[in-house]
Amino acid sequence: MDISHIINELGEDRSLYFNAVAPPIVQASNFVFDTFDDLRKAFEDEDSAYLYSRGKNPTIEILRKKLAALDGAEDALVFNSGASAIFAAVLANVKSGDHIVSVDKPYSWAWRMFDNLLPRFNVTTTYIDGTKIENFENAIRPETRIIYLESPNSNTFELQDLEAVARLAREKGIITICDNSYSSPLQQKPIALGIDMALQSATKYIGGHSDTVAGVLTGKKDMLNKIFNEQLLNNGSIISPFNAWLILRGLRTLPVRLAHIKNSTEKVVAYLKNHPTIERVIFPFDEDFPQIDLAKKQMTSACGLLTIVLKTDSYNNIETFTYSLKHFLVAVSWGGHESLILPQAAGIGPELFDPNKEQHRMARVYIGLEDADFLISDLEQALTVL
Incomplete structure (x- = not known):
């Protein structure tokens, strides 16, 4: 899909909003239903209809479609911060007794979650030098559920071989998550390299104006639907319609x-x-x-x-x-x-x-x-x- 189409046209049906060039900010908390059947279906799956803006909102929906397409992913979720996106992606895939392999010195709020929060629920993390694939092989345990990557990192810019790590993880049935904040979707596409979920701080290049905070998570539809219904709705960590509009504005340039x-x-x-x-x-x-x-x-x-x-x-x-x-x-x-x-x-x-x-x-x-x-x-x- 052409990037010009994604940025300027994808998801934008202008006939729905008075043929305005820029999508409106739908600053609504809830939405009206004409029939019991429509309301029932929305209760069954909040991501299938506009029910309450804690979950799905028209302005955010346009942004989701564009961000998923930029990453070459089936779906995208947009959070109120990059830290929220990290938290949701990890929490959705671990339970008590599980183990995580993470690259050494990840983003500070990922590290704090791994070291301060998850151990309270008996989830442990092993940190490794991610520049060598054998370090991943040696760190994996039977109870390992996630390999957490950050390539490049945002200080000394060490990389991981994403294709090699993804291949190893698939063989072991392990979920891979990569923080792609350094590169943006225009300079690196972890999903295309076999990574299960890519995340990034949309506060950075995607927003581009230092005036809003947001996080993006992309991946397969079934995984993101699970995260939507469990982590995002429960945590209330959705981005606001106004901030989604600011991110849409940033995408244009x-x-x-x-x-x-x-x-x-x-x-x-x-x-x-x-x-x-x-x-x-x-x-x-x-x-x-x-x-x-x-x-x-x-x-x-x-x-x-x-x-x-x-x-x-x-x-x-x-x-x-x-x-x-x-x-x-x-x-x-x-x-x-x-x-x-x-x-x-x-x-x-x-x-x-x-x-x-x-x-x-x-x-x-x-x-x-x-x-x-x-x-x-x-x-x-x-x-x-x-």
Whole structure:
């Protein structure tokens, strides 16, 4: 299915809403039924009719169709955050006594669920280096129900061989879940590589404007129907119609934004790699990246997120450099119009800072929609403090 059709036309029957070019925000909590039979059918399956916006809503339904098609999946669910999507996907597939294999250092709210919440219900997790398929093979137990992936991750960008992991999991009857937030559906399609469920933070590239929070989960219809009826309806973690409309708006410009960000990022990476104060640049499509061949095999490109390792032994120098930047905002997340920086040292504190640990000298950089030369000039003046 052509991406232009998906983004601009799929799911949009304008005759239903006064031929408006943009779909309306159906800001309704509940819906009217003309017959007992229609009402009965809605009670039997809330995803088959508009009953109550805690479950299904016309604005959200348009978004679901587009996101499923972008991922090449049978269905999609949209949640009020990426963390909600993770929680629902995992909770739907474990019970007491089950075991999860997860890549090491996953997204913080996945990690907190694995370590703090699930053990209360006798569900355990083993963390592994996901860059080697044998580590998955060695970690699997008879009670393993989920393999949780994040490829690339959002800090040092380690990848997993998604086809190989999916093949192994199918042989063992294990569900695979992959966080695809780094790449977006335009740069990597885990479903096509055999993964059962793909999830991502729609707050990032899909929304694209840093003004709404959302999460997406895609996969087979029967699995997502189960999650809809159990986790989503029970947790009430559906996205609001207004936020769904904002995500639809963001989708319209997704290919153009990603193309611009990709080109700018490549220029910034080339500049940083030759700067005397930068020890290392970590970026999945850089030729020096350890997994460059795998990245090119399963991703079409990499976009705006990279990490730099600063040449300094001073915590104060890192702080001074960070706040010398005039056009990079100091903030978490990525995928919006604005460029960002997030130094690891800020989460460590001066008393624990160790310059011998490379991680302590890392700063994650996100390249937004500003012109590349504009951003390079800002980096140049700020790096002089080092």
